[in-house]
Amino acid sequence: MNTPPTTPGTRPVDGSSVRIGALVPLTRPGWAEAGRHLLAGLRLAADEANAAGGIAGRPLELVVRDTAADPARAEAAVDELAELGVAALAGEYHSVVARAAAARADALGLPFLCSSAVLDELTERPTEWVARLAPAQSRGWRTYADFLLGAGHTRIAVAADPSVYWATGTRILREHLEPRGATLVGLDMRAPTPEAVCEDLLTHRATALLLLVGHPEPAVPLVRAVRRDPRLAGVMLGAPAGQPEFAEWAKLLGRDGAAVPFLRYLPGRLGPLGTRVEAALRERLGGAPSFVAFEGYDTVAVLADVLRTHGTDDRARTAAAWPHVDVEGTRGRIRFSRVPGIGVRQWNWPPLQVADRDPADPTRFRVRHTG
Structure with a gap:
């Protein structure tokens, strides 16, 4: 090679x-x-x-x-x-x-x-x-799950591409959320259209959709479809892996890309x-x-x-x-x-935030939760 x-x-x-x-x-x-x-x-x-x-x-x-x-x-x-x-x-x-x-x-x-x-x-x-x-992913994604519960979300849909990273994230969320009374619904992302995802959100009465998918495809079309469906006006979009952190997200989505909480590793x-x-x-x-x-x-x-x-x-x-x-x-x-369950030497722990882009000004970030 x-x-x-x-x-x-x-x-x-x-x-x-x-x-x-x-x-x-x-x-x-x-x-x-x-x-x-x-x-x-x-x-x-x-x-x-x-x-x-x-x-x-x-x-x-x-x-x-x-x-x-x-x-x-x-x-x-x-x-x-x-x-x-x-x-x-x-x-x-x-x-x-x-x-x-x-x-x-x-x-x-x-x-x-x-x-x-x-x-x-x-x-x-x-x-x-x-x-x-x-x-470690387990720490960050458990913090994200705590944010979801604190925001009142107990019916959460997950749109996940097939990969060990997304599958591990889904498992961490499920293990943390379900014992606390929340329901996590996995959506089949092998060949759905954004419109089909919108219908699934209505069927499952989800109040949040987590985008565990690639960027810009299929994340950007999914965001646009949900934002523009008036039946889903109350659904929160989330992207734990951090897609909205980067300028390309804001450039492609504008105000549609605001208020999508994600994880980042910065102090207050x-x-x-x-x-x-x-x-x-x-x-x-x-x-x-x-x-x-x-x-x-x-x-x-x-x-x-x-x-x-x-x-x-x-x-x-x-x-x-x-x-x-x-x-x-x-x-x-x-x-x-050394951290239990982790085989490498680990900085224990970096600062952690759940943040999003401010709907009033998508170039600015809001801190929604810290862990």
Whole structure:
């Protein structure tokens, strides 16, 4: 399998650099906008590390590979980056892709700090080679379920594409909601039209529809169909995975895309570091940075600290440093620990919000719930 070339803008590989392999979805069917934000954060932190003297006087270099949401492509990229001699891996947004990359990194003995993927079972077995910044899916989606109950929703429909990520999310919601008196109805998304989904919502008397589907298709047509059906004026739309966070959502849907609550991993107020990084990311991205951009920055900030403190030439020593990490990140102090049921070292826990776009001004966000 041919692997993609280094992304334009990345410095050429040379022997004097300390190299970090960066896995990022930059082309379809990957969520390219999320990948662009993730890469902006990774690069900003690398640039700042180099401005501060690099790693023991050596420049820090990102060697970027586009995963395009393809697990096989990610595995091939991990193999290639390991051969290139990277000190560690960083990044990835899509959970299923990150799981493939984590398994390969574990097999090769290559430290991997996962930025944004949330599947609890990121690896099939406990490993010391992998750590993660994003919260586990079980924590985030249980928080979302608490939000639904607090908002009075007890008949909830789920439109879910077939994938382990969406199936796991549905299971977490069901296990949390049904013991508390709510009903979760799964809609068959193998070949329905948006209009058929609207009829299903009426049949099941659902007061909320959760969009566990791809973006822009079929999420955007579903939102438009529900918003424009006067019989469903009282139905809340939700997107736990975070689609409304990104500018493309607002561009495609306008006011139809407002008031669709989603999960994001930000504090109520950024501290001095987060505020400074937000301004720098805004300039690079030409708009407001998503939480994914902050995850990217924090990833490289942690790895740069580990490599400065524990050296660059021993991958086992790098992985052994996860329990000793104590780094000020953009969203709080980052430390890793073992969490029951999760096989990787986990930041326990990042800040978590349920937010949506304000109907009065869809360019602004409202925080609806915190966890």
